[in-house]
Amino acid sequence: MIEKKFRIKNKLGIHARPAGQLVKVATRFKSAIYISRNGNEVNAKSIMGVLMLEAGHGSEVIIRINGEDEFSALEAIEELIDKRQFDEE
Amino acid sequence: MHAESAAxxxxxxxxxxxxxxxxxxxxxxxxxxxxxxxPHEVAAAEVEAEVQRLTQAIENAKSELTRIGEETQERLGERSAEIFEVHILILDDPEIRGAAIRRIREERLNAEWLFLQVVEKYEQSFSHFKDEYMRARATDLQDVKRRVIRQLQGAAKSPGDGLPGPAVVFAADLMPSETIHLRRDYVLGFATELGSRTSHAAILARSLKVPSVVGLGPVCQYLVPGTPVILDGYSGQLILNPAPETLERYEKTRSLYEALSHKLARSRTLPARTKDGKDIELSANIEFFEEVQPAIADGAIGVGLYRTEYLFLMRDELPTEEEQYAEYVRIIDALHRQPIIFRTFDLGGDKAQRHFHVHQEANPFLGYRGVRLYSEREEVFRMQLRAILRASVRGRVRILIPMISSVAEMRFCRGVLESVKEELRAAAIPFDEEIPVGAMIEVPSAAVSADLIARECDFLSIGTNDLIQYTLAVDRSNRYVDQMYRAFSPSVLRLIRDTIHHGHAQGVWVGMCGEMASDPLATMALIGMGLDEFSVSPVSLLVIKDIIRRVHFDECENLAERVLSYSTADEVENYLSSVFRRKFRDLIIHDPNHPLVRREQN
Incomplete structure (x- = not known):
C-alpha cells in the first residue's frame, strides 16, 4: 500500500470536470484507490464521493492506493494533479 | 453559469x-x-421489474448524454463536452445507481421516488458547501436527476402532459411519439437540446406547424419553469427573459406573420394556375407518412419527391421487401390516387457505410453514392423496385433515379426495372405496367446531356442543391467558400434552362424538387423557363402558389429572358429582388432577422 499527500493548486479545486478526470484515471487501475480530506476518506472511483470532499483550491488531500498496479496508478494521479493540474486553463 | 444569474x-x-x-x-x-x-408501494413480485425500469431509464439517459456530448463537441469543442461525461459518471456511480437499486429492493417503493431521494441527499450536501463554485455543482445533479425522471415518466407521459397552460416546451430531444400526442393548443413551440433539421421530430414539428428550434445545447438546466421566452423558428434564436423592447418587436413581427399566413391560406383549395391559365403542377417534398396529410391540406396535388432513405437508415439491417411495401402502401393510400414520385434510395458517404461497407472516401460527394451503388448492390435496388412496383397498383406512382450522370446508368436502371417487372409477371403479381421512370438532373454532365438522358426517360426532375454545388465546385458546408454557393449564378440558370428545353424537345415533362423550387424569388423565372412541376417543401406550398396565381405566363417568359441575359449572380438577384419588391410587397415582412426568402437544407 502506498500513500501520498497532494495540495490542490488549480484555481477551481476538484469541481465536476476535475473530479471526472480523477475518477476516469482511477478506474483505469485494478488497485483500490481512496482519497481523503480532513479525515473523510472516499473511493476515488466514485465521482459522488470525490465531489463530496469539497476539495477546493489550496486544500490538502491524501491518496491511498492498494493493489498490484499501485505504483503506476500513483504516477498517473501525480501527473493529473500536480503536472497537468487538471488541465485548467 | 448559475441559474440565479440568468434569472x-x-x-x-x-x-x-x-x-x-x-x-x-x-x-x-x-x-x-x-x-x-x-412515493407508492411496489408489490413484491414487481420489485425486479421496477429495478429493471430504473436501469433502463439510466441507460437511456446515458445515451442521451452521449449524443448531446458528441453534438456539443462538434459545435463547441471537447472541453465544453466534458461536463456530459461527468454526468454519465454520476449516473454510473455506485453511490447513485447502486444505492437506488438497493433501496428499491429494500423499501419496495417506486423507482422515481427512490432515485429522487438518493440524488437529493447529495444535492442538499452540495448546497451547504462553502466554496461557491463547488456549491454550483448542485445544478449538475439537478440536470442528471431530471433526465432520469423524465425517462422514467416518459413511457407514461408525453412532454405536453401536465402543461399548466400554453407554454414553450423544452426537452433534450423529442421522440416522434411524444410530438404527435401533444395538445396543440397548449404547445406554443418546441425547443430541444439535440437534433438537426432532418430529425424526425423536426419534420413533424413542421407538419404540425409548431415553431421549433433544435440543437440548442444544454439549456434545460438554466431554465426555471415559467421563465418568459421567445422562440424564433425563423432564425433559430431562443431568447430567455426578453427585455420589454425585444418582446414588443417580436410581438409585432409575429402578428405580421400570422396575418400573412392567414391570407395565404385562403387559396389553399384553388388551383396553381397563372392568370392567363397555364397550370403548374405544385407538389410537396416529403420523407414521412405524417407529412402527407398536411401537404395535401395545403393544396399540394401530390408528392414530387418522396425520399426513401430513412427506411434504410433506421436500423443496422436493411429493410425487407415487406417492410418497404407496407410503408409505401400506407403513403400511397393516404394520397388517394394523387401522384407520387419515389426517389430510389440515395445514400452516400457516411450514410452508406453501415449497409454497403463503403470505405472512407477522400471526396464522398464525388464518390460512391446514389445510383452508383446500384450495380454492385443490385439485390438491394431490385428489392426496393419490387416493393415500389407491388405498391404501384394502389395509386399513381412514378420512379426517380438519383445522381444520374450518364445515359449508361439510366439504361442499367431501366434494365433492372424490366427484369423485376418480368419476375412479377411470372409470379402473377400485379403492378402498374406503365409506371413512369425519371432521372434526377443534379450532376452537370446530366444537365448538359439532358437531351440524351431524356430519350431514356418519362420525365426529368432537377435537383438544384447538388447541381449548384457540382457546377460551381462549392461545398456549401465549408465556410471558407459557402458564399460562392449561388443558386442564381448564370451557369446554374443556363443548365436549368437547357434541361427544361431538352426535356420538352424530347417530349417529356420537367420538374424541380430542389430547394430552388421553394424559393419565392425564383418562381417567376422558373415558370418563364417552362418548368412544368414545382415540388416544394410543405411550408412553402402556399406562398409559391400565391405567386403562381398572381403572374402571367408571358410576363414570366420576359423576366426569364432578361434574367438569362445577366452575367453575374448579383445582377440576377438584384433584378429579381426589385421585381419581387414591386409585385409582392405584401409577402415581405420587414424584419432584419426574418428574410422572407429562407434557405432550406435538402
Whole structure:
C-alpha cells in the first residue's frame, strides 16, 4: 500500500470536470484507490464521493492506493494533479 | 453559469430553426414536473421489474448524454463536452445507481421516488458547501436527476402532459411519439437540446406547424419553469427573459406573420394556375407518412419527391421487401390516387457505410453514392423496385433515379426495372405496367446531356442543391467558400434552362424538387423557363402558389429572358429582388432577422 499527500493548486479545486478526470484515471487501475480530506476518506472511483470532499483550491488531500498496479496508478494521479493540474486553463 | 444569474437578464442562445413561426410564452422544461413524484408501494413480485425500469431509464439517459456530448463537441469543442461525461459518471456511480437499486429492493417503493431521494441527499450536501463554485455543482445533479425522471415518466407521459397552460416546451430531444400526442393548443413551440433539421421530430414539428428550434445545447438546466421566452423558428434564436423592447418587436413581427399566413391560406383549395391559365403542377417534398396529410391540406396535388432513405437508415439491417411495401402502401393510400414520385434510395458517404461497407472516401460527394451503388448492390435496388412496383397498383406512382450522370446508368436502371417487372409477371403479381421512370438532373454532365438522358426517360426532375454545388465546385458546408454557393449564378440558370428545353424537345415533362423550387424569388423565372412541376417543401406550398396565381405566363417568359441575359449572380438577384419588391410587397415582412426568402437544407 502506498500513500501520498497532494495540495490542490488549480484555481477551481476538484469541481465536476476535475473530479471526472480523477475518477476516469482511477478506474483505469485494478488497485483500490481512496482519497481523503480532513479525515473523510472516499473511493476515488466514485465521482459522488470525490465531489463530496469539497476539495477546493489550496486544500490538502491524501491518496491511498492498494493493489498490484499501485505504483503506476500513483504516477498517473501525480501527473493529473500536480503536472497537468487538471488541465485548467 | 448559475441559474440565479440568468434569472432576469435577457439571454440569447442560437440553435437551428426547423419549423417556422414565433412562440412567446413561459418555458416548460419537460421533466421539470418532477415535483409530481410521490412515493407508492411496489408489490413484491414487481420489485425486479421496477429495478429493471430504473436501469433502463439510466441507460437511456446515458445515451442521451452521449449524443448531446458528441453534438456539443462538434459545435463547441471537447472541453465544453466534458461536463456530459461527468454526468454519465454520476449516473454510473455506485453511490447513485447502486444505492437506488438497493433501496428499491429494500423499501419496495417506486423507482422515481427512490432515485429522487438518493440524488437529493447529495444535492442538499452540495448546497451547504462553502466554496461557491463547488456549491454550483448542485445544478449538475439537478440536470442528471431530471433526465432520469423524465425517462422514467416518459413511457407514461408525453412532454405536453401536465402543461399548466400554453407554454414553450423544452426537452433534450423529442421522440416522434411524444410530438404527435401533444395538445396543440397548449404547445406554443418546441425547443430541444439535440437534433438537426432532418430529425424526425423536426419534420413533424413542421407538419404540425409548431415553431421549433433544435440543437440548442444544454439549456434545460438554466431554465426555471415559467421563465418568459421567445422562440424564433425563423432564425433559430431562443431568447430567455426578453427585455420589454425585444418582446414588443417580436410581438409585432409575429402578428405580421400570422396575418400573412392567414391570407395565404385562403387559396389553399384553388388551383396553381397563372392568370392567363397555364397550370403548374405544385407538389410537396416529403420523407414521412405524417407529412402527407398536411401537404395535401395545403393544396399540394401530390408528392414530387418522396425520399426513401430513412427506411434504410433506421436500423443496422436493411429493410425487407415487406417492410418497404407496407410503408409505401400506407403513403400511397393516404394520397388517394394523387401522384407520387419515389426517389430510389440515395445514400452516400457516411450514410452508406453501415449497409454497403463503403470505405472512407477522400471526396464522398464525388464518390460512391446514389445510383452508383446500384450495380454492385443490385439485390438491394431490385428489392426496393419490387416493393415500389407491388405498391404501384394502389395509386399513381412514378420512379426517380438519383445522381444520374450518364445515359449508361439510366439504361442499367431501366434494365433492372424490366427484369423485376418480368419476375412479377411470372409470379402473377400485379403492378402498374406503365409506371413512369425519371432521372434526377443534379450532376452537370446530366444537365448538359439532358437531351440524351431524356430519350431514356418519362420525365426529368432537377435537383438544384447538388447541381449548384457540382457546377460551381462549392461545398456549401465549408465556410471558407459557402458564399460562392449561388443558386442564381448564370451557369446554374443556363443548365436549368437547357434541361427544361431538352426535356420538352424530347417530349417529356420537367420538374424541380430542389430547394430552388421553394424559393419565392425564383418562381417567376422558373415558370418563364417552362418548368412544368414545382415540388416544394410543405411550408412553402402556399406562398409559391400565391405567386403562381398572381403572374402571367408571358410576363414570366420576359423576366426569364432578361434574367438569362445577366452575367453575374448579383445582377440576377438584384433584378429579381426589385421585381419581387414591386409585385409582392405584401409577402415581405420587414424584419432584419426574418428574410422572407429562407434557405432550406435538402
Amino acid at each position: 432576469s437578464q435577457e439571454m440569447r442562445i442560437k440553435g437551428l430553426a426547423v419549423s417556422q413561426g414565433i412562440a412567446i410564452g413561459p418555458a416548460f422544461p419537460f421533466g421539470s414536473g418532477i415535483q409530481d413524484v410521490r
